[in-house]
Amino acid sequence: MVETFEPKSDYRVIGSRPVRHDGFDKVTGRAIYxxxxxxxxxxxxxxxxxxxxxxxxxxxxxxxxxKTPGVLGVITSKDMPETEDKMIDLGEGDENPRWxxxxxxxxxxxxxxxHPVAAVAAADRYVAEEAAKKVKVEYEILPVHNDxxxxxxxxxxIIIDGxxxxxxxxxxxxxxxxxxxxxDFGDVNKAFKDAAYIEENTYTMQMVHQGYIEPQNATAFWxxxxxxxxxxxxxxxxxxxxxxxxxxxxxxxxIKVTPCEIGGGFGGKIPVYLxxxxxxxxxxxxxxxxxxxxRTAVFETTGPTPGGKVWVKIGADNNGKLIxxxxxxxxxxxxxxxxxxxxxxxxxxxxxxIPNTRIDSYDVVVNKPKVAPYRAPGSPQVAYAMESAVxxxxxxxxxxxxxxxxxxxxxxxxxxxxGVRFSVIGTKDxxxxxxxxxxxxxxxxxxxxxxxxxxxxSNGYWFNIGLKSSVNLNVNNDGTVTLIEGSTDIxxxxxxxxxxxxxxxxxxxxxxxxxxxxxxxxxxxxVTGGSRTTYATGFAAWKAANNLVDELKGRVAMLxxxxxxxxxxxxxxxxxxxxxxxxxxxxxxxxxELAGKLDNLGGPAISxxxxxxxxxxxxxGMHIADIEVDRATGKTDVIRYTAVQDVGxxxxxxxxxxxxxxxxxxxxxxxxxxxxxxxxxxxxxNSSFLDYRMPTSLDLPEIETVIVEIPTPxxxxxxxxxxxxxICPPLAAIGNAIKDALGVRLTDLPMNPGKIxxxxxx
Amino acid sequence: MTTxxxxxxxxxxxxxxxxxxxxxxxxxxxDALREIVGLTGTKEGCLxxxxxxxxxxxxxxxxxSCLVLAAEMNGSEIETIEGMATSDGxxxxxxxxxxxxxLQCGICTPGFLVAAKGLLDxxxxxxxxxxxxxxxxNLCRCTGYDKIVKAVQKAASDN
Numbered sequence: 001m002v003e004t005f006e007p008k009s010d011y012r013v014i015g016s017r018p019v020r021h022d023g024f025d026k027v028t029g030r031a032i033y034x035x036x037x038x039x040x041x042x043x044x045x046x047x048x049x050x051x052x053x054x055x056x057x058x059x060x061x062x063x064x065x066x067k068t069p070g071v072l073g074v075i076t077s078k079d080m081p082e083t084e085d086k087m088i089d090l091g092e093g094d095e096n097p098r099w100x101x102x103x104x105x106x107x108x109x110x111x112x113x114x115h116p117v118a119a120v121a122a123a124d125r126y127v128a129e130e131a132a133k134k135v136k137v138e139y140e141i142l143p144v145h146n147d148x149x150x151x152x153x154x155x156x157x158i159i160i161d162g163x164x165x166x167x168x169x170x171x172x173x174x175x176x177x178x179x180x181x182x183x184d185f186g187d188v189n190k191a192f193k194d195a196a197y198i199e200e201n202t203y204t205m206q207m208v209h210q211g212y213i214e215p216q217n218a219t220a221f222w223x224x225x226x227x228x229x230x231x232x233x234x235x236x237x238x239x240x241x242x243x244x245x246x247x248x249x250x251x252x253x254x255i256k257v258t259p260c261e262i263g264g265g266f267g268g269k270i271p272v273y274l275x276x277x278x279x280x281x282x283x284x285x286x287x288x289x290x291x292x293x294x295r296t297a298v299f300e301t302t303g304p305t306p307g308g309k310v311w312v313k314i315g316a317d318n319n320g321k322l323i324x325x326x327x328x329x330x331x332x333x334x335x336x337x338x339x340x341x342x343x344x345x346x347x348x349x350x351x352x353x354i355p356n357t358r359i360d361s362y363d364v365v366v367n368k369p370k371v372a373p374y375r376a377p378g379s380p381q382v383a384y385a386m387e388s389a390v391x392x393x394x395x396x397x398x399x400x401x402x403x404x405x406x407x408x409x410x411x412x413x414x415x416x417x418x419g420v421r422f423s424v425i426g427t428k429d430x431x432x433x434x435x436x437x438x439x440x441x442x443x444x445x446x447x448x449x450x451x452x453x454x455x456x457x458s459n460g461y462w463f464n465i466g467l468k469s470s471v472n473l474n475v476n477n478d479g480t481v482t483l484i485e486g487s488t489d490i491x492x493x494x495x496x497x498x499x500x501x502x503x504x505x506x507x508x509x510x511x512x513x514x515x516x517x518x519x520x521x522x523x524x525x526x527v528t529g530g531s532r533t534t535y536a537t538g539f540a541a542w543k544a545a546n547n548l549v550d551e552l553k554g555r556v557a558m559l560x561x562x563x564x565x566x567x568x569x570x571x572x573x574x575x576x577x578x579x580x581x582x583x584x585x586x587x588x589x590x591x592x593e594l595a596g597k598l599d600n601l602g603g604p605a606i607s608x609x610x611x612x613x614x615x616x617x618x619x620x621g622m623h624i625a626d627i628e629v630d631r632a633t634g635k636t637d638v639i640r641y642t643a644v645q646d647v648g649x650x651x652x653x654x655x656x657x658x659x660x661x662x663x664x665x666x667x668x669x670x671x672x673x674x675x676x677x678x679x680x681x682x683x684x685x686n687s688s689f690l691d692y693r694m695p696t697s698l699d700l701p702e703i704e705t706v707i708v709e710i711p712t713p714x715x716x717x718x719x720x721x722x723x724x725x726x727i728c729p730p731l732a733a734i735g736n737a738i739k740d741a742l743g744v745r746l747t748d749l750p751m752n753p754g755k756i757x758x759x760x761x762x
Numbered sequence: 763m764t765t766x767x768x769x770x771x772x773x774x775x776x777x778x779x780x781x782x783x784x785x786x787x788x789x790x791x792x793d794a795l796r797e798i799v800g801l802t803g804t805k806e807g808c809l810x811x812x813x814x815x816x817x818x819x820x821x822x823x824x825x826x827s828c829l830v831l832a833a834e835m836n837g838s839e840i841e842t843i844e845g846m847a848t849s850d851g852x853x854x855x856x857x858x859x860x861x862x863x864x865l866q867c868g869i870c871t872p873g874f875l876v877a878a879k880g881l882l883d884x885x886x887x888x889x890x891x892x893x894x895x896x897x898x899x900n901l902c903r904c905t906g907y908d909k910i911v912k913a914v915q916k917a918a919s920d921n
Contacts, residue, residue: 019860026868027856029803029843033869036802124797126788211903213807213815214869263805263869264903295808491866491904654863658905662866665906689812689901697907698898 034233046128053682113683114300144682178337186356191324195315214263236527267373303372340378376724387732426646426710454741460728464721465530466613470523479592486525504545506577531721544609617712621645634753648720667730777845794832814900843872866904
C-alpha cells in the first residue's frame with residue numbers, strides 16, 4: 001500500500017525564496033565542474049573518430065600516433081573488456097553493454113559519424129588531439145540510413161548485425177526495427193464509425209539536441225589494485241557506476257564516481273561516453289587521464305532526442321466529446337535501440353479523457369547518434385501531433401479549442417493511452433488558470449505592416465518519476481544540520497532538498513548545509529532526471545529529518561529525566577523546531593539549544609532516509625504563444641508567451657519558474673529552428689552552435705509563468721516534478737499560433753522561415 | 763608539448779595582479795587562464811566563439827577567450843570572473859544573479875556576469891532590449907534568459 005499525505009498550507013520554509021546554497025561558488029567561478037578537476041600527474045586523452053556514418057572497419061593502424069612525441073598510450077576496441085550481450089537497467093532506460101561498448105569504441109563497424117575508433121593519451125590536450133588525427137583507418141563504406149523510412153525499406157542495410165527485433169512479441173531477424181509495441185483499449189474501429197467529426201494527419205520531426213553548454217568530460221584513475229576513481233559531470237553518479245562496472249567488467253565496489261558540478265544535462269548526461277575511455281587510457285598509462293569532448297562531437301555523438309513521424313487520428317461526437325484516438329509513432333533510436341516510444345505512448349492522450357484508444361509505436365535503428373533522454377523524452381513529439389490535431393478538429397467542427405480541451409480534460413480515474421488510471425491530477429485546474437490568465441484575456445494587438453499575428457495554445461504532460469534516493473543528516477553543535485545526498489544539482493536542487501529537511505526540522509533553510517558526495521559516501525541514488533529529484537530525494541530528506549526528530553526526542557527525554565528515567569521518548573512532542581513535554585506544556589527546548597547539548601547527551605545525532613518510489617504525481621501544463629510572422633521573410637517571432645503548470649507544491653518558486661521558462665524556451669527553439677540537418681551521405685551538416693542556432697536572449701520575450709498547486713497525495717509536501725512538462729506544449733502552441741496567423745497547418749518541424757514561405761505559396 | 767613547439771614569453775595583468783609565464787604559440791587565452799594560471803572560473807563551451815562561456819574582459823573589451831591566442835595577452839590587462847568580487851564583497855551583478863535566481867546549472871554564469879559587467883561599466887542604464895542585444899553572444903540553455911535579463915535590470919536600477 002502506497003503511503004499518502006494530506007495537503008498542508010502553513011509552511012515556514014517551503015514556498016520561500018532563499019539564496020541557493022551553492023550560489024556563491026557559482027557566481028564567483030569557484031565551483032568545480034568536471035573539466036576543472038586537477039590531479040597530480042594528470043594527462044589528457046583524445047579520440048580518433050570515424051568520418052563515415054556507416055562503414056566496415058577493415059584495419060586500424062595506430063603506429064604513427066604512438067610514435068608522436070608526448071604520446072603515452074593508445075587504445076582501440078581490443079582494449080575494451082569483453083562485455084555481456086544482455087539488457088541492463090540504468091534508471092532511465094535499458095542498455096545492452098556489448099552494444100554500448102561497441103558504440104563507444106568501434107570494433108568491426110562504425111554506425112554513426114564521429115564513432116570513436118581509437119583513443120590517445122598524451123602529456124597535453126593539443127598533443128593528444130594531433131596524435132589522434134594520425135590514427136589510420138581503412139573503411140569500406142556502407143549505405144547510410146538517416147531516417148525511419150529508409151531504415152525500414154526492404155533492401156535496407158542492417159545496422160546492428162544480429163539484432164533481433166520484437167514485433168508485438170514475434171521475433172524478427174535481419175531488421176532495423178528493434179521494437180513494435182501496441183496499446184489498445186475499448187473499440188477504436190467502432191468509435192470512429194460513430195464519430196461525427198474525424199481529423200487525421202502525419203507529423204514529422206528531426207532529432208534535436210539537449211544543447212547543454214558544458215561539453216561531456218571525464219577524469220579517471222585506474223590504480224594498481226584495479227580500483228577506478230572517476231570524476232565527471234554526470235546526472236547520475238550511481239547509474240554511471242553501474243554502466244562503468246558493466247563496460248569495464250569490474251564489481252561496482254571497485255569504482256568510485258565523484259559527481260562534479262554539472263553544466264546542464266536535460267537527460268543527455270545520464271549515459272557515459274568518455275568515462276570508460278578515460279579509465280582504460282589510465283589503465284594503459286598508469287596516470288590519471290582527463291578528457292573533454294569537442295562541441296562537434298557533442299552534437300554528433302551524444303544523445304539527441306528522437307526524430308521520426310507521428311500519425312494521429314481523432315474522432316469526436318456531435319456534442320464535442322472525444323470518443324476515439326489512434327496513433328502510430330515511429331521514433332529514430334539512433335545507432336542502438338532505445339528510443340522513448342514507451343513514454344510517448346504514456347503521454348500522447350494524457351490530457352484527454354478518451355474511451356477508445358489505440359497506439360502502435362516503433363523503435364527504429366538509424367545511422368545517427370544513439371538517442372538519450374531529453375526533458376520529457378518522447379512527449380513533446382507526440383504532443384505536437386495530438387495538440388495540432390485537436391486544433392484542426394475544432395476548426396473543422398467550428399468549436400472553440402479552449403472549451404473543447406476543458407470539456408474533454410482528463411481527471412482522476414481517466415485511463416491513459418497505456419492503460420494506467422490517473423490519481424489526483426490538475427489538468428482542469430491548469431486549463432481554468434490559463435483561461436483566467438492575464439495573457440489569455442489580453443488582445444493580440446495589431447501587427448506592423450507586412451506582418452501577421454496569431455495565438456495558439458497547447459497542453460503538455462509528463463508522468464514524473466520516483467525511483468531510489470538516499471539522504472544522511474548530521475547535527476552540528478551550533479544547531480545546523482549537514483545534509484549528505486547523491487543527487488547531482490543541475491538547477492537548484494540543493495536548495496529544494498535542503499528546504500524540505502529544514503521544514504521538517506523547523507530550522508531555517510540556511511541552517512541546512514547540503515553536500516553532494518561520491519558513490520562511496522551515500523546510499524544508492526538514481527539519476528537527476530525525469531523530474532524526480534525534488535520529489536524523491538526531497539522525500540528521502542523529509543524521511544531522514546523525521547528519523548532525526550525521533551532520535552532527538554530520545555535525547556530530550558534523556559535531558560529532562562536527569563537520570564531518573566521518568567521521561568520517555570513518547571512523552572516528547574516536536575513542532576516547528578521546538579521539543580515540548582506532553583505533560584508540562586511550559587517545558588520546552590529548541591532544536592538549536594538541544595544541538596548544543598548533544599555532546600553530553602549520547603553523542604552525535606545522525607539519521608538516514610531512503611526511498612524507492614514506484615510512481616510520482618502526474619504533471620500537466622498549458623502554454624499560450626503569441627507570434628508574429630513576417631510574410632516576406634517567413635521569420636516567426638514570439639512576442640508574448642505564458643507557461644501555466646500544476647507543480648503540486650512549489651518548494652522554491654523562483655527555481656520552479658526557472659524550470660518552466662527554460663523548458664518553454666527549449667521548446668520554442670525546437671518549434672522554430674533547431675534540427676539535426678542531415679547530409680545524404682550521413683552526418684550532421686550543422687554540428688556547431690552557430691549553425692544549430694539555439695535561442696538567444698534577443699530571440700525571446702519575457703516568459704510569463706503561472707504556478708498552479710494541486711498537491712499530490714504521494715509526497716509529504718505534495719511535490720510533483722516540474723522540469724519536464726514545460727518542453728511539451730511549445731511545439732504545438734506555436735504551430736497553432738502560426739495556423740491562427742496564416743491559416744495553414746505546418747506538420748513538419750522545425751517551422752522555420754523556409755517552410756513558412758513554402759506554405760504561403762500554396 | 764611537441765618537440766618543435768615555440769614558447770612565447772608573456773607578461774600580463776590578470777585581475778590586477780602581474781603574471782609572467784611561457785605559453786606554447788598555439789595555446790588559447792582560455793587555456794592559458796585555465797591550465798597555466800589556474801583560473802578555472804572561465805568556462806569552455808564550444809571552442810569556436812559561439813557560446814560565450816569563456817567571456818573575459820581584455821583591455822576594456824569583452825572577448826571570447828577561446829578565440830584569442832595566449833600570445834595576445836602580452837602587455838594586456840585581463841579581467842575574469844575571479845576578479846569580479848572584491849574584499850568588499852560581491853559585485854552588484856553577482857548579488858542580483860543570486861537574488862533573482864538567474865542561474866540554474868551555472869556553467870554560463872561566469873560568462874554572463876563578465877559580459878553584463880562590460881555593459882554596465884559603459885552604459886549604467888540600458889533598456890531591456892539593449893541588455894538582450896548585448897547578451898545575445900552568451901548562450902544559456904537552462905533559464906530561457908528571463909531571470910538573467912531581470913537580474914541585469916535590477917543591478918542597473920541600483921546603479
